Amino acid sequence: MVKEIKLVQNVLKANERVSEQNRNIFAENQLLAINIIGSPGAGKTTLLERIIQNIVERKAIAVIEGDIYTTRDAQRIEACGVDVVQINTGGGCHLDAPMVQEALTNLDLDELDLLIIENVGNLVCPAAYNLGEDFKMVVMSITEGDDKPEKYPRIFQEAKVLVVTKVDLLKYNQFDMDRFLAEVRGINPGIKVFQISNLTGDGIKELVGWLEEQRNYKREEQICSV
């Protein structure tokens, strides 16, 4: 028989106050902020390149790149022609709201209407730290296996949108998409799902179309609330 030890982990709440300040900053500036979360190698940075390449109004986009040590991802994103601020956590496993608040001082928020934050590669810890974003986007590649949602449920609960990457590799992997999506929807019935391939480009336009809708909703929300 499998013996089970349950441990209780207190989730730190100190981050929440600053995340509310960030949320207000984003609202005042009519800025849609997205927090992208996924494991190392899920395809977050390549997805971000594809998204930016497919957005026409690129001037109003900025990216905050969370990394532990290098500026590799930031350099790739800068090459796409958008403003990038790099946060190096120096070992830390997630971004938190104060880090993002400091990063914001490097951006001209008046000029922006879309801020994309790429979190540190980690499916676990970033899910627990709100940054003030409008929503979280979880990115998971099919090579990570179809049994992951219930093993790492928090990010699937927290995210508004799931982007399943590397679907071009489906034929070489034992990945049951129906099982996977049923499990995801068992955790979060309302989650929006896109299946994409960064390699072939499949699904990217649909995702970008949806993101543009979210951007427009945010603008309209602001107009209505004035």
Add this chain to the structure above:
Amino acid sequence: MVKEIKLVQNVLKANERVSEQNRNIFAENQLLAINIIGSPGAGKTTLLERIIQNIVERKAIAVIEGDIYTTRDAQRIEACGVDVVQINTGGGCHLDAPMVQEALTNLDLDELDLLIIENVGNLVCPAAYNLGEDFKMVVMSITEGDDKPEKYPRIFQEAKVLVVTKVDLLKYNQFDMDRFLAEVRGINPGIKVFQISNLTGDGIKELVGWLEEQRNYKREEQICSV
């Protein structure tokens, strides 16, 4: 220009005292303890199944399974005919030494000479927490990308052995093994590397042969120190 913000993160050291106690327990019981670390979907549990299936003296093996919520991995490992203790962290992103010490009370240590601890799926946090193990094994799949060692250097520094999984997918991925291994060895020149496929079984026997050597070294070490 990429703007960079450096943040200092204090690494918690409170774990070290208990990890030393665990180390003593393992030494007293002539038990080789291995701490397996890798991202979700790197192939840790399947690798563990393959290792156990290829070891002849299976009675003397036990496994501690670290998971956030489910007992899925523990059930798979139990089906291989070895003792398993499940640690559910309830949201926590890594195992720590006290969790392992508690788990040990559920095992008959006298009867064991190999303890394999599968950590929570996360390439970042588990690297910072010694559990008292003889060594860490990092497991990374080629689908995670060849740029990861310098982005997540700590686990490559800390590990004695690297198991590169899913090499059967090399032909469908843009993964430069030479670049990857050069970067790994830039961080840790002495790291032992195995390239394996859980699907085809390539490389498993070599890895298991090496593990058996480590097991024998540990037994001999104990004999010499008496």
